[in-house]
Amino acid sequence: MSNSIVFTPPVTTDGLLSEAEKEDLYLKLIEQINKDFNFANEAIDLPLTIQPEELKSELHEKIYRLIQYKFAEYLNLLYIVDVPEDQVKKLDGSDIAELSKQVAFLVLKREWMKVWFRNKY
DSSP, X not given: OOOOOOOOOOSSHHHHHHHHHHTTXXXXXXXXXXXXXXXXXXXXXXXXXXXXXHHHHHHHHHHHHHHHHOHHHHHHHHHHHTOOHHHHHTSOXXXXXXXXXXXXXXXHHHHHHHHHHHHHO
């Protein structure tokens, strides 16, 4: 009998953020987001006191601006965060606002996965 821990990513942004809070990893999630955005030279500088709704909004806004005005930097960010390319390709890019919201969720999900695994292992 193995002791394998299965990571099941939340299916919504709100679900993900509430799970991060529940597991006391919300601050680590913010730190991870700040770290990866800085590494991609696209600082987002989220304060550790940021509320989940604000975090969601800031992330969405930042990704929207990157898609709109700095596409190469946007692609670099996705690479650094390690968002699976196939997941991004499945998204409908016809509405930039909707696309950036979905990409923000993929970024959050990947960052959450990093934080969650680091905490478990």
